């Protein structure tokens with residue numbers, strides 16, 4: 091038995107040695123993610139040099155094989171192979187077929203390593219780029235891979251791996267399959283638009299003149315239910331050693347981009363021959379101020395939701411936040427803030443009080459506008475609520491004391507759980523929701539408060555939340571499928587606890603006015619937020635106010651404009667024609683000009699029926 095096997099595999103390698111002598115590039119790539127020849131030596135591979143980099147060359151088969159699954163090009167990895175070669179040279183070479191990745195959570199790049207016996211057959215051959223969407227299929231617009239089972243946000247995550255399943259490519263249906271089918275190709279993006287701002291390396295996500303889905307008025311792509319925009323591609327470092335601009339803005343138009351398609355750092359990417367150039371920017375540069383203003387009555391109570399990104403008394407962005415609140419959010423009656431740090435910021439010395447931070451913000455707003463805000467928060471236990479070590483970020487409220495006040499204040503401490511008492515009174519006002527519940531381990535506890543209008547005493551419940559972060563997520567172009575959505579289980583537990591608290595209020599008083607707002611670190615259509623809605627019975631203000639789905643974004647991440655910040659209203663409040671606006675003060679400007687990493691939103695409520 092043993093010897094049969096031995097002879098069998100011996101014969102196989104003998105055959106392989108013969109067969110592999112004249113492999114074409116598309117045969118080496120094969121119709122799946124991984125090369126069928128991975129680990130094998132190949133010789134006499136023929137290709138035309140289409141591009142050179144510091145670390146290798148890109149070669150294309152002289153005759154395409156007309157199979158959309160198998161790329162006709164491949165990367166040859168070697169810092170010396172290109173020394174005597176010129177783009178347009180027809181060469182033959184030998185080498186070893188390799189699958190390379192720098193992290194287990196990435197996909198593999200197929201390449202030929204250790205090139206040998208490189209011979210130039212002829213020079214000056216034509217090298218044309220393939221125009222994406224014209225000379226190729228058009229990039230798929232919804233699904234990433236067959237392994238996502240129809241929902242890239244599906245829970246549980248990481249149920250399979252592309253590197254293990256190695257599915258046959260369906261480049262007409264799945265985005266990753268499409269980009270993989272062009273691995274190593276020289277391609278062109280016609281009519282590109284930036285759908286992100288550059289990262290620290292100048293890498294910029296773009297779409298071309300192909301069909302896209304989810305395009306918002308600014309020209310970028312908004313993430314939607316089951317659709318995380320596989321039609322976008324990131325442009326990496328230029329092959330000529332130049333640098334991409336670092337001040338590209340969302341929706342900027344760019345010059346056509348020619349470069350090679352590869353995979354690195356967790357994403358399919360195009361390495362352009364030379365740096366990107368912006369030709370024009372979306373206008374206006376800044377959004378207009380909100381149209382939703384308070385008149386100090388119960389009929390027009392305004393509020394804002396704003397994650398102010400690790401605000402301290404000394405923050406450089408303090409005056410920017412104040413300018414936003416006074417001049418663009420028009421001094422809302424109540425402001426739900428997240429990421430307010432303690433009085434000495436990230437210094438980890440036991441200080442938890444944030445009154446200097448909040449006073450400084452109040453003063454800055456007063457000097458930018460006319461309102462001197464009062465504030466309320468609850469200091470957390472030191473280093474128990476996550477975020478930057480020592481910063482003790484917490485959620486807080488600012489309120490305009492000319493219009494609004496706390497109803498019967500009775501503040502709770504960090505460990506006091508406020509309870510819903512008969513008549514929908516709270517045992518602490520303000521108070522934290524179930525601070526001892528392990529859903530909040532190393533995470534911000536929501537702060538609940540009951541506010542009322544100074545005139546008439548019309549009241550509403552406010553729930554200010556900042557759910558656990560998405561840290562630990564894997565890339566949308568990564569190996570685990572569906573991608574790892576870091577913290578999703580904790581956020582679902584947080585949603586259940588928060589939702590139950592709201593349900594308790596509504597059980598006591600079905601017509602209560604409840605506003606839950608915050609940075610939930612999750613999309614509206616993913617399990618945690620669906621849990622919050624179903625457990626609480628609250629309604630998503632984006633839907634109630636009729637904000638177009640594509641305009642629902644407050645944050646930029648990778649290729650996606652997305653909404654991590656949400657507002658939910660109780661049924662009664664949702665029936666009183668509430669208004670809502672996302673003010674894109676931070677997503678529209680260059681990275682250096684942003685004040686926070688989130689956009690603020692403004693809403694307006696009628697609470698007159700609620701004495």
Ligand SMILES: *[C@@H]1O[C@H](CO)[C@@H](O)[C@H](O)[C@H]1NC(C)=O
Nearest residue numbers: 107110111112133134135182
């Ligand atoms: C490679 O090609 C050369 C000349 O084109 C030929 O002499 C040689 O036998 C080929 N090698 C293999 C392993 O087929």
Ligand SMILES: *[C@@H]1O[C@H](CO)[C@@H](O)[C@H](O)[C@H]1NC(C)=O
Nearest residue numbers: 169170171172173174175208
């Ligand atoms: C390039 O050509 C020169 C001159 O023929 C030769 O000395 C050198 O070894 C070649 N380099 C490579 C990497 O083939």
Ligand SMILES: *[C@@H]1O[C@H](CO)[C@@H](O)[C@H](O)[C@H]1NC(C)=O
Nearest residue numbers: 345346347348364365366367
């Ligand atoms: C961008 O501009 C530079 C300088 O004018 C030029 O060298 C480069 O080719 C341009 N890049 C593109 C993609 O047009």
Ligand SMILES: *[C@@H]1O[C@H](CO)[C@@H](O)[C@H](O)[C@H]1NC(C)=O
Nearest residue numbers: 443444445446447448449450
């Ligand atoms: C903060 O609170 C402390 C203790 O109550 C008080 O001494 C200090 O003046 C307050 N600081 C500000 C800026 O309100």
Ligand SMILES: *[C@@H]1O[C@H](CO)[C@@H](O)[C@H](O)[C@H]1NC(C)=O
Nearest residue numbers: 416417420421458459460461
């Ligand atoms: C300040 O108040 C005056 C008078 O009410 C008003 O005209 C002006 O627009 C206000 N400015 C701001 C920034 O709110």
